[in-house]
Amino acid sequence: MRRTNTCGELRSEDIGKKVCLQGWVRFSRDHGGVAFIDLADRYGITQIVFDPEDIPEGTDVNSLSNTMRTFTRESAVSINGIVRKRIEGTEDARNPTGSVEVLITDAELLNRSKLPPFELGDQKEGVLPNEDTRMRYRYLDLRRTEMIQAMEARSRFLHLVRQYMAENRFLEIETPILARSTPEGARDFLVPSRVHPGTFYALPQSPQLFKQMLMVGSMDRYYQIARCFRDEDSRKDRQPEFTQIDMEMSFVEMKDIQDMIEGMIAYVWKGLYGKKIETPFMRIGYKEAMESYGSDKPDLRYGLKFVSLTETVKDAPYDIFQRIIKAGGMVAGLNLKADMAGERIGRNDVDRYIGQAKKFGLGGLTWMRCKDGKLDSNITKYFTPEILEAVKQKMGAEEGDLLFLIAGPWKSTYEGGGALRRKLAEDLELVPKDEMQFLWLVDCPMFEIDPVSGKHDAFHHPFVLPENDLNDAYVGGACFDLCLNGNELGSGSLRIHDPELQIEVFKKIGMDDEKIEADFGFFVEALGYGAPPHGGMALGVDRFISILLGKDTIRDVIAFPKNKKAASLLDRSPEKVDDKKLEELQIMTLAIEGLDLDDLESIDEE
RNA sequence: GCCCUGGUAGUGUAGUGGCCUAUCAUGAAGCCCUGUCGAGGCUUCGACCCGGAUUCGAAUUCCGGCCAGGGCGCCA
Numbered sequence: 001m002r003r004t005n006t007c008g009e010l011r012s013e014d015i016g017k018k019v020c021l022q023g024w025v026r027f028s029r030d031h032g033g034v035a036f037i038d039l040a041d042r043y044g045i046t047q048i049v050f051d052p053e054d055i056p057e058g059t060d061v062n063s064l065s066n067t068m069r070t071f072t073r074e075s076a077v078s079i080n081g082i083v084r085k086r087i088e089g090t091e092d093a094r095n096p097t098g099s100v101e102v103l104i105t106d107a108e109l110l111n112r113s114k115l116p117p118f119e120l121g122d123q124k125e126g127v128l129p130n131e132d133t134r135m136r137y138r139y140l141d142l143r144r145t146e147m148i149q150a151m152e153a154r155s156r157f158l159h160l161v162r163q164y165m166a167e168n169r170f171l172e173i174e175t176p177i178l179a180r181s182t183p184e185g186a187r188d189f190l191v192p193s194r195v196h197p198g199t200f201y202a203l204p205q206s207p208q209l210f211k212q213m214l215m216v217g218s219m220d221r222y223y224q225i226a227r228c229f230r231d232e233d234s235r236k237d238r239q240p241e242f243t244q245i246d247m248e249m250s251f252v253e254m255k256d257i258q259d260m261i262e263g264m265i266a267y268v269w270k271g272l273y274g275k276k277i278e279t280p281f282m283r284i285g286y287k288e289a290m291e292s293y294g295s296d297k298p299d300l301r302y303g304l305k306f307v308s309l310t311e312t313v314k315d316a317p318y319d320i321f322q323r324i325i326k327a328g329g330m331v332a333g334l335n336l337k338a339d340m341a342g343e344r345i346g347r348n349d350v351d352r353y354i355g356q357a358k359k360f361g362l363g364g365l366t367w368m369r370c371k372d373g374k375l376d377s378n379i380t381k382y383f384t385p386e387i388l389e390a391v392k393q394k395m396g397a398e399e400g401d402l403l404f405l406i407a408g409p410w411k412s413t414y415e416g417g418g419a420l421r422r423k424l425a426e427d428l429e430l431v432p433k434d435e436m437q438f439l440w441l442v443d444c445p446m447f448e449i450d451p452v453s454g455k456h457d458a459f460h461h462p463f464v465l466p467e468n469d470l471n472d473a474y475v476g477g478a479c480f481d482l483c484l485n486g487n488e489l490g491s492g493s494l495r496i497h498d499p500e501l502q503i504e505v506f507k508k509i510g511m512d513d514e515k516i517e518a519d520f521g522f523f524v525e526a527l528g529y530g531a532p533p534h535g536g537m538a539l540g541v542d543r544f545i546s547i548l549l550g551k552d553t554i555r556d557v558i559a560f561p562k563n564k565k566a567a568s569l570l571d572r573s574p575e576k577v578d579d580k581k582l583e584e585l586q587i588m589t590l591a592i593e594g595l596d597l598d599d600l601e602s603i604d605e606e
Numbered sequence: 607g608c609c610c611u612g613g614u615a616g617u618g619u620a621g622u623g624g625c626c627u628a629u630c631a632u633g634a635a636g637c638c639c640u641g642u643c644g645a646g647g648c649u650u651c652g653a654c655c656c657g658g659a660u661u662c663g664a665a666u667u668c669c670g671g672c673c674a675g676g677g678c679g680c681c682a
Binding site for chain 1: 640680
């Protein structure tokens with residue numbers, strides 16, 4: 001017997017049709033005479049009814065009721081019946097199939113289900129089992145409407161991306177999963193080679209080098225829905241393996257790449273929501289983002305902007321600020337307006353935020369409240385009335401407003417301030433839930449320079465095209481990030497296409513000739529064969545979709561995610577392998593039961 | 607590597623030293639029930655993560671571990 005319809009399909013027009021539905025028994029309700037089954041599949045739920053007062057000709061009631069008795073929850077079953085209009089007043093308006101039901105004539109148990117470890121169906125909030133139970137039985141978790149919708153949205157999203165890229169004559173090209181391990185960056189997942197004992201492939205952290213070499217190979221517009229792997233600790237928005245929309249274009253400027261991505265997002269938006277999205281996205285420079293929002297991926301859905309007070313308070317006889325400013329640091333303030341927050345935060349709350357601030361790496365937190373037209377706090381005695389008035393003006397402080405002041409070294413203080421800003425926004429419920437705020441972060445530096453050692457690190461990665469001479473005091477990078485609601489969706493850049501310049505950048509970040517040759521010799525060589533000016537971008541698919549769907553974690557948009565410890569509770573990987581397999585690979589492990597590495601070192605010393 | 611939170615029937619929970627022979631809901635099993643839709647009614651079943659310690663007495667306090675989640679570091 002083949003199914004004639006899905007469980008989400010039948011409507012009033014189908015009344016009278018003989019149908020066969022196959023799906024899972026979600027709920028059943030036996031009233032002693034009349035009995036119902038909610039038959040579910042990924043398309044919906046259809047009500048199946050057995051009605052003693054309306055038994056179609058040819059129905060074997062005994063055999064049917066015996067069969068229906070075997071229908072445990074979540075069993076896969078097949079139902080034959082006739083579509084019937086529901087009795088007046090019993091329609092279910094919440095269900096698209098709710099005006100009809102299938103009068104059962106015959107049924108078959110296709111595969112019995114054991115008692116599910118948790119209840120499916122549309123769960124009310126708070127009754128989901130712990131995530132480890134969901135992950136252990138992910139195949140059942142996936143039957144939930146919420147997961148079905150997430151998988152559908154993800155699939156539609158990727159389909160629209162592919163359509164858009166094809167329309168814009170991008171080639172979809174697969175790059176190797178087994179490739180060379182590269183230094184720098186994240187820790188690699190390694191794959192031992194059997195053919196070349198003692199050597200390893202690495203799983204790609206991104207197809208970066210390959211896509212650049214595709215440009216050298218004239219592939220011009222390339223894209224790939226690429227799986228990437230990083231052996232670093234997970235977060236709710238970070239998994240050891242994840243998916244990126246990876247793209248690269250030749251003979252382009254930064255704006256061409258950004259336009260293409262905006263076009264893609266607009267196309268996807270139209271396809272998903274039938275709505276136009278406003279482009280171009282707003283652009284904000286790295287420095288301004290840091291100094292206004294304390295973040296390189298600012299969430300602009302709410303205000304709470306930092307205002308620099310370094311100049312304003314530089315002459316205040318307040319020792320702490322004096323010392324910080326003399327050491328090249330900064331002071332900045334945040335105004336919690338009376339109506340939105342200031343009056344809701346009492347003295348105890350302020351103390352709590354001072355504690356929070358320290359956790360965020362701030363030296364402390366200064367506060368002032370605007371009362372009777374003046375700024376008042378425990379430290380106002382260290383400020384002159386003129387300076388206090390200037391602070392009040394600068395911050396636009398009005399009656400009842402609460403000011404938080406942060407001070408310290410530029411980067412760490414703004415970063416800590418950004419964390420505080422996010423915490424405040426969350427606590428005070430300032431974040432609009434349904435708004436989507438895209439943003440290009442631009443004008444980034446080429447290098448991140450350690451203030452102590454002076455060591456240069458690539459701000460994005462070492463393939464970014466520098467915007468000026470590498471010996472200048474400040475070097476900009478032709479790179480940019482796309483942010484959405486305070487999350488980084490991805491970053492892009494123009495790349496270096498001149499092999500000499502590439503070597504220069506490698507050297508700047510501390511690599512010597514030998515290391516450059518060993519690790520990137522093949523790549524630099526490729527650039528030497530007429531590499532075109534090129535650039536591209538990578539967008540995190542999991543993150544993007546989880547934000548679109550309002551999920552707290554990317555695990556909710558990945559069919560089979562790993563847990564926090566990079567393990568799969570479903571297939572119980574990673575796992576030990578047979579000694580025989582290790583032998584074949586000529587691999588020995590130091591992770592012997594009961595032995596730890598420290599013991600081993602002391603054995604060596606003896 | 608570090609910090610924080612949590613772990614009680616299949617599932618979700620209440621319980622902060624004796625009121626615990628552990629609450630409630632859901633579930634499962636059985637019975638009843640002819641219009642429900644997470645049906646309803648009745649009956650029954652089913653649990654304190656592991657190991658130590660404190661105490662007359664521990665689900666509850668302490669120590670160690672395991673597991674899960676959030677964060678820091680890390681993620682060019």
